[in-house]
Amino acid sequence: MLEKIILLLCCSCAVAQHLCTPDASDGYKVRLSIKTALEGQAYEWNENEMFLFRATLAFAMRNHIREQKFEVSNIIVCNETPRVSFWFVVTSPESTSVLIGKEDVEEAVRKSRNRINSAFLLTDKTLEFIGILPTLAAPVDPDTPPWLIVFGVVMGIVGAGIILLLVSSVVQKKRKNEMTDDEENCEETRVKTVENGSVGEGVYNMSFSDDERFTQM
Amino acid sequence: MEKDARPSWDNPTQFVLACVSYAVGLGNVWRFPYLCQSHGGGGFLIPYLLMLVLEGVPLFYLELAIGQKMRSGSIRAWSNISPYLGGLGLASVVTSLYLCLYYNIINAWSFWYLFHSFQSVLPWSVCPINSNRTGPIEECEKASSTQYFFYRETLNISPTIEENGGIHMGQALCFVLAWLITYLFVVRGVKSTGKVVYFTATFPYVVLVIYLIRGITLHGAANGIKYMFTPKMEELANISTWINAATQIFFSLGLGFGSLVAFASYNQYNNNFERQAIIVSFINSGTSIFASIVTFAIYGFKATVNYENCLERTRVLLMNTFDLAEDSISMDNVFDWIEKLNATHPLQFAQIADKYDDCNLESELDTAVEGTGLAFIVYSEAIKNMPLSQLWSVLYFIMLLLLGMGSMLGNVTAIITPLRDFKMLSHMSNELFNGLVCLFCMLLGLGFTTPPGNYWFTMFNDYGATFSLLFIVLIEVITVSYIYGIRRFEKDIEDMIGHRPNWYWKTMWVVVSPVLLIALFIFYIINYTMGGTPTYQAWDKEL
Numbered sequence: 001m002l003e004k005i006i007l008l009l010c011c012s013c014a015v016a017q018h019l020c021t022p023d024a025s026d027g028y029k030v031r032l033s034i035k036t037a038l039e040g041q042a043y044e045w046n047e048n049e050m051f052l053f054r055a056t057l058a059f060a061m062r063n064h065i066r067e068q069k070f071e072v073s074n075i076i077v078c079n080e081t082p083r084v085s086f087w088f089v090v091t092s093p094e095s096t097s098v099l100i101g102k103e104d105v106e107e108a109v110r111k112s113r114n115r116i117n118s119a120f121l122l123t124d125k126t127l128e129f130i131g132i133l134p135t136l137a138a139p140v141d142p143d144t145p146p147w148l149i150v151f152g153v154v155m156g157i158v159g160a161g162i163i164l165l166l167v168s169s170v171v172q173k174k175r176k177n178e179m180t181d182d183e184e185n186c187e188e189t190r191v192k193t194v195e196n197g198s199v200g201e202g203v204y205n206m207s208f209s210d211d212e213r214f215t216q217m
Numbered sequence: 218m219e220k221d222a223r224p225s226w227d228n229p230t231q232f233v234l235a236c237v238s239y240a241v242g243l244g245n246v247w248r249f250p251y252l253c254q255s256h257g258g259g260g261f262l263i264p265y266l267l268m269l270v271l272e273g274v275p276l277f278y279l280e281l282a283i284g285q286k287m288r289s290g291s292i293r294a295w296s297n298i299s300p301y302l303g304g305l306g307l308a309s310v311v312t313s314l315y316l317c318l319y320y321n322i323i324n325a326w327s328f329w330y331l332f333h334s335f336q337s338v339l340p341w342s343v344c345p346i347n348s349n350r351t352g353p354i355e356e357c358e359k360a361s362s363t364q365y366f367f368y369r370e371t372l373n374i375s376p377t378i379e380e381n382g383g384i385h386m387g388q389a390l391c392f393v394l395a396w397l398i399t400y401l402f403v404v405r406g407v408k409s410t411g412k413v414v415y416f417t418a419t420f421p422y423v424v425l426v427i428y429l430i431r432g433i434t435l436h437g438a439a440n441g442i443k444y445m446f447t448p449k450m451e452e453l454a455n456i457s458t459w460i461n462a463a464t465q466i467f468f469s470l471g472l473g474f475g476s477l478v479a480f481a482s483y484n485q486y487n488n489n490f491e492r493q494a495i496i497v498s499f500i501n502s503g504t505s506i507f508a509s510i511v512t513f514a515i516y517g518f519k520a521t522v523n524y525e526n527c528l529e530r531t532r533v534l535l536m537n538t539f540d541l542a543e544d545s546i547s548m549d550n551v552f553d554w555i556e557k558l559n560a561t562h563p564l565q566f567a568q569i570a571d572k573y574d575d576c577n578l579e580s581e582l583d584t585a586v587e588g589t590g591l592a593f594i595v596y597s598e599a600i601k602n603m604p605l606s607q608l609w610s611v612l613y614f615i616m617l618l619l620l621g622m623g624s625m626l627g628n629v630t631a632i633i634t635p636l637r638d639f640k641m642l643s644h645m646s647n648e649l650f651n652g653l654v655c656l657f658c659m660l661l662g663l664g665f666t667t668p669p670g671n672y673w674f675t676m677f678n679d680y681g682a683t684f685s686l687l688f689i690v691l692i693e694v695i696t697v698s699y700i701y702g703i704r705r706f707e708k709d710i711e712d713m714i715g716h717r718p719n720w721y722w723k724t725m726w727v728v729v730s731p732v733l734l735i736a737l738f739i740f741y742i743i744n745y746t747m748g749g750t751p752t753y754q755a756w757d758k759e760l
Contacts, residue, residue, distance in 0.1 A: 031537065033543060034543070035543040035544055036543060081540035082540065082541065082542040082545075083536060083537070083540040083541055083542060083543065084542075084543070085537075085540055133351050133352070135350055135351075136346050136350045136351070136352070139345060139346055146332075146333075146335055146336050147329070147332035147333045147335065147336075147387075148332075149335075150331075150332045150335050151328075151332050151390060151391070151394065154328075154332075154394065155390075155394055155397070158394065158397050158398055158401055159397070161401050162397065162400065162401050162404065165401070165404055165405065165409070165648075166404070166648055169405070169646075169647075169648055173646075
């Protein structure tokens with residue numbers, strides 16, 4: 001009896017190992033870059049970490065296919081390299097010789113990607129499932145693009161400046177017109193003063209200004 | 218009756234600053250470093266400074282003298298010298314008009330980039346994600362994120378010049394803003410311009426100094442500066458080095474547009490412009506050299522960062538393909554590993570040969586760019602790698618804006634001043650007339666905000682003013698030296714500043730500068746006729 005059980009176990013192990021090969025049609029390659037991600041706080045990759053990986057993946061499969069109860073033994077790993085990369089396949093809990101299809105595995109990993117990443121303190125870039133593209137975060141789309149806000153501020157300031165200048169020049173012109181009206185009234189009295197011989201204050205006569213020293217050709 | 222006295226600068230400093238603001242423009246930042254690099258680094262300074270002395274300063278002096286003497290814009294000033302020369306002034310005004318049409322679009326781009334710098338992640342530092350959310354947009358991935366941002370998001374460029382499309386709204390808004398600010402600066406003529414130039418002339422230097430300090434402390438900046446300053450003396454034997462030095466001095470000082478004549482016409486009659494001419498010309502060239510030091514520090518930084526990124530990519534590629542442990546390859550021994558792996562696993566290595574690109578620091582430094590490519594693509598690529606990139610981005614684009622706006626002031630003044638000399642236009646108020654000119658240029662310039670706008674811009678930039686300016690200034694200097702007569706000119710100058718110009722000036726005006734200009738002119742004609750059909754580089758989305 002005992003021998004039969006041992007034989008069965010060995011057979012299943014052999015069969016299981018047989019199922020997991022590099023470039024298996026239903027398998028995926030995983031690559032971890034622990035030292036790149038964590039630098040000083042990088043942990044050593046050993047048996048226990050591998051166990052955690054298999055457990056996390058079983059969790060992901062359970063989440064995806066709710067009817068079946070996946071165990072750690074259903075996740076088979078092979079071809080480990082010093083890079084920390086390996087291949088894995090997932091067997092069905094009902095019969096260990098049947099592999100779960102590629103699409104299901106992919107879907108399961110996609111759904112629980114975040115949980116798998118955080119179990120290892122890694123990110124989408126440092127824990128790679130070759131062939132499963134990560135869903136990138138949706139771009140943040142604000143209602144008003146921020147540049148428009150800054151533009152509005154600057155445009156407002158410039159507009160205010162122009163209006164201020166125009167209004168002030170119009171006001172200045174009005175004042176000048178009023179003053180020249182007053183001056184014209186004064187000029188008549190002043191002209192009389194000059195004619196009387198006293199010097200007093202003269203009005204500067206522009207027709208003798210330097211501008212016209214040189215006659216136009 | 219009373220005649221309005223000609224408006225004038227509040228003090229001579231305003232005049233000097235206006236000339237500096239006009240002359241120191243974008244060309245100092247994006248053309249001179251390129252020329253320096255392609256013509257032998259430090260060695261280029263020899264022809265450059267020589268040309269400054271032989272043609273730059275004398276011609277600058279000449280234009281200032283004419284303006285200050287005639288006290289009117291370019292059309293009336295040249296008509297006073299000889300009635301047949303009214304066309305010369307008109308040519309200057311038309312050239313200035315061309316320049317005004319297309320120059321403000323650069324300011325619009327600067328505004329666009331400036332406004333986009335107020336975000337936590339600079340938009341040109343990452344590629345936007347495509348609609349499936351599987352990866353970055355393909356066009357962006359093939360080029361780089363900075364190029365994508367410039368050509369697609371800023372310009373929305375079309376594949377050829379014939380294809381048309383609507384106006385890019387964001388661009389158009391920035392363009393209108395640029396013209397509004399230009400109007401604000403010139404609305405009252407010299408009175409407003411004079412106040413503005415205190416800021417537009419000095420602040421770019423503040424930014425340049427800050428950038429210099431930041432630049433030389435960047436990782437890898439020394440590579441760039443060393444690369445620039447190692448003189449390659451054999452370049453001096455190449456005639457195009459000398460031609461380019463002469464052209465650069467000529468265009469950098471802004472001769473022939475009529476702006477200098479216009480600015481000088483608002484001077485007091487006895488202003489000592491001789492000293493000012495020398496000061497401004499040397500400040501202009503000094504700024505070019507200063508800006509190129511900054512540019513090369515930035516180049517060095519960018520090249521080093523790209524080189525190190527390339528090494529990193531190669532390292533990861535090797536690690537992943539050959540499944541080596543993570544800490545086995547470091548950045549230093551990437552090349553050793555490449556050789557080793559090529560020897561031990563040749564087949565596998567051949568498989569990845571196409572993914573693996575050659576990392577070479579020299580070739581990164583060699584990518585010399587000029588023009589808008591340098592200002593908007595290369596610089597923004599360097600800025601995105603700096604820590605606190607938003608701050609540097611804002612500073613940089615404010616500097617570009619001030620340089621561009623300062624030059625625009627001169628350009629618009631060059632149109633306004635001669636036209637106001639005409640009796641029928643001088644009755645209009647200052648504000649109204651300036652507003653009409655700005656409005657006219659703005660409406661025509663909106664064409665540059667359409668998808669093929671960048672190609673039109675390149676066309677205007679390369680061909681619009683260059684040839685005509687040479688011709689204008691050649692006629693100017695020949696007129697003054699021979700038709701007006703150098704003796705009469707001497708007397709006029711003595712009248713204005715109290716002493717005659719010495720033998721150096723006279724030799725330059727009568728002999729050296731005309732000869733140089735004729736040589737440049739002939740060279741341009743030969744180049745143009747032998748060049749065949751002019752071509753332009755297009756950005757095609759499909760490729």
